[in-house]
Amino acid sequence: MMPIPPTWCVYLGTGLFTIGVIGVLTRRNVIIILMSIELILNAVNINLVAFSRYFGEVDGQIFAIFVITDAAAEAAVGLGLLIALFRNKETVNADEIDLLKW
Amino acid sequence: MVPVFYIFAALTIIAALSVILQRTPVYSALSLIVVLCSLAVLYVSLGAKFLAVIQVIVYAGAIMVLFVLVIMLLNAGRERHTEGSRLARWLGVPLLAAFLVEILSVIWNGLSSGAVAPPAPDAGPAAVGALLFRHYVLPFEVTSILILVAILGAVVLAKKQL
Amino acid sequence: MTTVSIPDVMRILPELILAGFAILVMLFEPFVPAGRKRVLGWIALLGVLVAGMAFTWAPPNAGMAFSGSIAADGFSYFFIFLFLTIAALALLGSINYLERDNIHHAEYYALILFSTVGMCFMAASAELIMIFLGLEISSLSTYVLAGFRRHDPRSNESAMKYFLLGSFATAFFLYGIAFVYGLTGTTNLVDLAADLAQPGKWSTLTRAALILMFVGLAFKVSTVPFQIWTPDVYQGAPAPVTAFLSTGPKAAAFAVLVRIFLGLAGPSGPAAFWVIWISAALTMTVGNFAALLQKNVKRMLAYSAIAHAGYVLVGLAAAMASGSTEGASAVLFYLAAYAFMNVGAFLLIAHLAGPGEGRTEISDFTGLGRAAPGAAACLTVFMLSLSGIPSTAGFFAKFYVFRASVHAGLIGLTIIAVLNSVVSVYYYLNLVVTMYMREGEPQAARTPMPLPLYSAIAASLFAIFYLGLYPNHFLLLSTLSSKPLP
Numbered sequence: 053m054m055p056i057p058p059t060w061c062v063y064l065g066t067g068l069f070t071i072g073v074i075g076v077l078t079r080r081n082v083i084i085i086l087m088s089i090e091l092i093l094n095a096v097n098i099n100l101v102a103f104s105r106y107f108g109e110v111d112g113q114i115f116a117i118f119v120i121t122d123a124a125a126e127a128a129v130g131l132g133l134l135i136a137l138f139r140n141k142e143t144v145n146a147d148e149i150d151l152l153k154w
Numbered sequence: 155m156v157p158v159f160y161i162f163a164a165l166t167i168i169a170a171l172s173v174i175l176q177r178t179p180v181y182s183a184l185s186l187i188v189v190l191c192s193l194a195v196l197y198v199s200l201g202a203k204f205l206a207v208i209q210v211i212v213y214a215g216a217i218m219v220l221f222v223l224v225i226m227l228l229n230a231g232r233e234r235h236t237e238g239s240r241l242a243r244w245l246g247v248p249l250l251a252a253f254l255v256e257i258l259s260v261i262w263n264g265l266s267s268g269a270v271a272p273p274a275p276d277a278g279p280a281a282v283g284a285l286l287f288r289h290y291v292l293p294f295e296v297t298s299i300l301i302l303v304a305i306l307g308a309v310v311l312a313k314k315q316l
Numbered sequence: 317m318t319t320v321s322i323p324d325v326m327r328i329l330p331e332l333i334l335a336g337f338a339i340l341v342m343l344f345e346p347f348v349p350a351g352r353k354r355v356l357g358w359i360a361l362l363g364v365l366v367a368g369m370a371f372t373w374a375p376p377n378a379g380m381a382f383s384g385s386i387a388a389d390g391f392s393y394f395f396i397f398l399f400l401t402i403a404a405l406a407l408l409g410s411i412n413y414l415e416r417d418n419i420h421h422a423e424y425y426a427l428i429l430f431s432t433v434g435m436c437f438m439a440a441s442a443e444l445i446m447i448f449l450g451l452e453i454s455s456l457s458t459y460v461l462a463g464f465r466r467h468d469p470r471s472n473e474s475a476m477k478y479f480l481l482g483s484f485a486t487a488f489f490l491y492g493i494a495f496v497y498g499l500t501g502t503t504n505l506v507d508l509a510a511d512l513a514q515p516g517k518w519s520t521l522t523r524a525a526l527i528l529m530f531v532g533l534a535f536k537v538s539t540v541p542f543q544i545w546t547p548d549v550y551q552g553a554p555a556p557v558t559a560f561l562s563t564g565p566k567a568a569a570f571a572v573l574v575r576i577f578l579g580l581a582g583p584s585g586p587a588a589f590w591v592i593w594i595s596a597a598l599t600m601t602v603g604n605f606a607a608l609l610q611k612n613v614k615r616m617l618a619y620s621a622i623a624h625a626g627y628v629l630v631g632l633a634a635a636m637a638s639g640s641t642e643g644a645s646a647v648l649f650y651l652a653a654y655a656f657m658n659v660g661a662f663l664l665i666a667h668l669a670g671p672g673e674g675r676t677e678i679s680d681f682t683g684l685g686r687a688a689p690g691a692a693a694c695l696t697v698f699m700l701s702l703s704g705i706p707s708t709a710g711f712f713a714k715f716y717v718f719r720a721s722v723h724a725g726l727i728g729l730t731i732i733a734v735l736n737s738v739v740s741v742y743y744y745l746n747l748v749v750t751m752y753m754r755e756g757e758p759q760a761a762r763t764p765m766p767l768p769l770y771s772a773i774a775a776s777l778f779a780i781f782y783l784g785l786y787p788n789h790f791l792l793l794s795t796l797s798s799k800p801l802p
Contacts, residue, residue, distance in 0.1 A: 056159045056199055062498070063258065064163045064196075068170055068189075069491060070254045075174030076484055077250070083179045083225055085480055087186050090217075091170055092487035094193055096494045097209075103498035105200045110275050110285050112497055113205045115445055117286070119490060120213055121297050122452050125304035126483050127217050129456050131224040132311035133463055133479050137472040138228050257524060291320060292328075292382040293445045296437065299335055300453050303430050306342075307460035310423045311475075316466075 061102035068095035082137075086130050093123050158199050162192040179225045183218060190214040201274035204282045324381040327388040330367040330396050331436045337363025338429035345422035353420040357411040357768075360425035364404045364432070368397065380442065384504050387442035387800065394648055394797035395439035395571045399564055402655050403432040406560040408772035409663035413556050416671055419465055428560065431457035435568035439575075444493045444503040447572055451489070451536070454568060455482050458561045462553035468672070474552025481535060481545040489532025495525035509579050523587050529576065530591060536569035539629060540598040543622045547606075550618035555666030555673060558614065562621045562662065563655040570628055570651055574644055575800045578635055592633045593729060600626030600736040607743045613665055614676050616743060617658070620702060623740060624654050630726070630733050631717040638724035644798035646716040649791055653701075653709035653783050660776030661698040664691060667769055678750055685752035691765065692751045694773055701780045703744040704737050709783035716791065 068091050075088025097116040104112025169188035176182040190213050197206035275281070286294050310316065325332070340363070341356050348355055371393070378389050386392075407428060414420040434453030441447045459482060463475025497503050499522055500511040511517060531542065538546040550558045577588060603623030610616035628650050635643025668684070668691060669676045685692045701708035714737060721730045765773065783790055 056156065056196075058200075060159060060163070061196065061200065064166060065494075066254065066257055067167050070250060071167070071170045071174055072487070073250050076480075079174060081179060082476065082480070083221065084174065084176075084182050086483075087173055087182055087221065089480075089483050089487055090186060091173060091189065092484075092491065094189065096487070096490040097205075098193060098196065099491070099494035099498060101197055101200050101202045101205060103494070103501075104202065104277075105274060106498070107501045108273060108275050109501075110277050110281055111503070113202045113277055113282065114285055114290050115493075115497065115503065116202075116205055117208060117282070118293060118297065118445055118449065120208060121300065122448075122486075124212065124217050125300050125452065125456060126486075127220055128304040129307040129311070129459055130479055130483065131220060132308035133459065133472070133476050134224060134228065136311040136463055136466050137469075137476050140467065140469040140472055289383050290385075290445065292385045293443070293449055296446065296449050296453070299430060299433060300449060300456070302339075303427070303434075303453055303456045303460075306423055306426060306430075307456060310421065310427075310460055311463055311466065316421050316423075 058102035058106040061098050061105075065095040065099040065102070068092070068098065082130075082134055086127065086134075089126075090123060093119055159196065162195045162199075165192040166196070180222065183221050183225060186221075187214050187218050190218070202277045204277055204279050320382075323377065323379075324386075327379075327381040327386055328437075328440070330371050330400065331433050331440075333367040333370055334363055334429050334433045334436070337366070338426040338433070341422050341426045341429070348422075353422065354411050354415065356422045356425050357407060357414075360429055361404060361407045363429060364400050364407065368400045371396065380506070384506055385443040385446050386440050387505075388440065389800060390797040391571070391575070391800040392436075392440035394794065395567065396436045398567055398652055398655060399432050399435045399439070402560060402564045402567075402659060403428055405656075405659045405663070405772045405776060406556055406564075408768045408775075409559060409659070409666060410556040411768045412766040413554070413666050413769075417465065417554070417673075419554075424461065424464060427457040427461050431461070431560070431564065435564050438568040439571040442505040442575070444496070444505070448486075448490065448493065450568070451572070452486065454565050455486065455536075458557070458565055461557045462549060462561065464557060465554050470552040471554065474549045477545050478549040478553075485532045485535030485542070487532075488528050488535075492525045492528030492530075492532060495521060495528065499525065505575065505579055512580055526576075526580070526588055527591060530573070530588075533569045533573050534595065537566050537573070537625045537628075538599075538622050539595045539625055540602045540622070543599070543602070546622055547615050547618040550621065551612060551614045551676075555614065555662050555669060555676075558618075559659045559662030559666070562618070563651075563658050566621070566625065567651040567655060570632075570647065573632060574635070574647060577632065578644060579800060589633065589636045592629055592636060593726070596626050596629035596633050597729060597732050598626075599623070599629060600733060604736045604739045604743075607740070610743070611678055612676055613678055613681070613747065614662075616678070616747075617661060617665075620740065620743070621658065623736065624650075624658075624702075626736070627714060627717055627733060628654075630721050630729055633729060634717070634721040634724040634726055637726055638720070640720075640723075641795055641798045642716075642723060643720040645791065645795040646713075646720040648794035648798055649716050649783075649787075650713040652790070652794070653713035653780075656776045656779040656783070657698050657701040657708075657710055660773055660780070661695065661702065663769060663772055663776075664695050664698065667691070667763075667765060668695075678747060681747065681751050682754045682756040683751070687757075694777060695751065696748050697777060697780065699744040699748050701784070703741045707781070707784045709780040709787075711784055712787040712791075713783075716787075 072088045072091030076085050079085055097119055100112040100116045166189050169185045172185035173182045190209060194206040194209040341360050380387055431454045434450045437450030438447055441450060459475055459479040462478050463471050465471035500508055502508055535542045600623050603619050603626055607616050607619035628647055631643050631647040631650060701710035704710040704714040718730050
């Protein structure tokens with residue numbers, strides 16, 4: 053059973069990162085933008101885990117746990133903001149948020 | 155192990171593409187759950203057992219439930235095509251593609267893709283906990299402030315009457 | 317194998333006190349009757365004062381704490397005091413504003429304190445995990461604060477934009493950290509510096525990782541081309557919050573930039589230096605020229621904030637080019653001077669804009685010089701200081717940055733910076749001219765300044781003139797503080 057080289061996981065992470073950034077740049081639905089940011093955070097995590105395997109230590113995984121915690125906190129605040137916005141504007145589209153010049 | 159990687163890496167990428175290509179937010183959310191779960195499988199194969207469990211329970215479980223709940227609450231339907239995103243699409247995506255090529259070639263040269271030197275670390279709950287509560291005790295405690303801020307923020311923003 | 321020791325805890329005492337008082341504010345909230353919420357504001361202010369005093373009376377020994385996570389050094393003390401000052405001024409300026417606009421909730425005070433905790437951790441940490449957590453604590457609190465006028469769509473929108481671009485930036489920062497970890501096997505800045513000091517350790521990937529981290533922080537300090545969110549967010553957020561977030565988190569992000577880039581990027585050669593050079597030049601120019609076109613005071617000050625970030629970057633470039641402490645101390649001096657003038661200006665505008673912040677156009681200030689001479693005079697001082705007129709703090713702040721950059725041999729960048737500050741005089745004076753020279757009835761509020769706001773404004777004015785007339789003491793302080801531990 054040949055183990056997986058960490059470099060492959062870094063490639064996978066780069067792919068996820070790119071997909072996430074494209075999602076943030078091209079999508080207009082705030083919820084989907086938020087999910088694209090989650091994709092980038094997962095790219096960070098797969099990198100951290102792969103490097104942690106590469107060095108044979110657990111530190112990278114600890115960092116990944118903090119990233120997951122942060123993702124939870126961000127999601128809570130972001131969705132709270134979305135609810136506040138929706139109450140006043142009835143939209144979830146980022147480019148209809150246009151009272152201020154974008 | 156290698157076939158496992160191929161299968162789940164491919165699944166991750168396909169599901170991730172589906173996240174950003176779907177027009178309906180619920181489908182995106184479900185695709186994101188597939189991404190999270192297949193990444194959890196990869197974590198196990200990399201020896202990160204505890205993290206894999208966290209990934210499924212906290213990430214795919216709690217966080218995604220929050221997403222789906224808000225999608226249902228706001229009744230967010232299909233996205234309409236709008237003109238505003240044109241600049242980002244024509245400028246941002248080519249730049250990003252250039253960046254991707256750059257990073258990949260740099261990784262190719264920068265990281266030795268050869269053998270995995272050290273044996274897989276023991277990353278069960280005991281090992282993770284020992285490190286978390288000794289070496290990383292300050293970040294761990296500070297996380298509680300982060301979560302408190304998030305709770306406060308969500309209440310302030312979303313509650314009808316304060 | 318470390319456990320928590322008393323000296324370690326002493327080194328994070330201000331953060332602990334602030335967090336404790338923030339929780340106290342929340343605990344007291346249910347017991348305070350609706351009309352007397354300002355008590356909670358005073359409790360929060362007391363917390364800031366106690367944190368400052370605890371630090372002054374029992375200064376901890378310099379050194380590392382919590383297995384290298386916290387660097388208790390002059391650098392972090394300087395920034396912690398700066399953040400405490402900003403928080404105190406913002407709290408003083410908020411109390412009457414919140415009452416006037418009917419959004420008087422205890423959460424506001426708690427979030428200001430929590431955000432300050434996060435910024436203190438950012439400045440004091442020598443561990444990328446802690447820097448990241450501090451960044452997130454301060455960011456999440458400021459996202460919520462920006463949306464604190466919950467029933468005002470402008471405020472919602474401001475918070476949403478701030479949140480989306482802010483978390484996008486954090487994700488970049490994290491991706492950079494992941495690569496740094498992968499290349500060196502550590503996230504501790506001291507170990508990192510030691511590891512990267514070995515020959516042959518710098519590769520293109522290391523530089524790419526540093527640039528990703530720079531991009532993440534560049535969003536926070538709003539340098540071009542990562543400034544697009546700034547005008548919208550500063551305009552839409554409640555003005556006292558803008559006062560806070562245009563100075564505090566910005567200074568904190570600069571503290572991290574100084575710690576990382578001066579500590580690590582020294583041997584990285586010209587690549588990182590040129591990134592800073594170019595973004596400094598672009599940031600100053602774009603900020604100043606866009607500010608010329610603005611009709612709204614808050615928006616104008618937002619572009620001016622972008623321009624000022626550019627001047628600070630000039631100081632950072634000088635520090636990286638010369639390796640002397642002159643550049644870094646100029647950065648510290650600038651951030652402190654800028655904090656006083658910008659907090660003062662935004663707090664005053666919060667008052668003058670009237671209920672619901674209805675009057676923030678420049679034309680609303682027509683004739684204010686006669687209608688409210690005191691407020692107009694104060695605003696004039698803030699504008700003069702922002703434009704860098706001698707005898708104000710803004711002058712010496714710019715002077716030290718430009719001097720450091722000349723000494724570092726960055727003549728081209730200095731010329732761009734000087735030309736930019738000449739351009740900036742136009743739009744700052746435009747507001748002054750509108751207040752004094754144009755005929756008309758002022759739309760801006762003419763109610764007298766409430767006492768808390770008055771004391772905040774008076775303190776800012778005092779600091780501006782003190783730094784503008786006797787800069788030497790403070791320059792000495794910032795020079796002593798400008799060498800981070802790792």
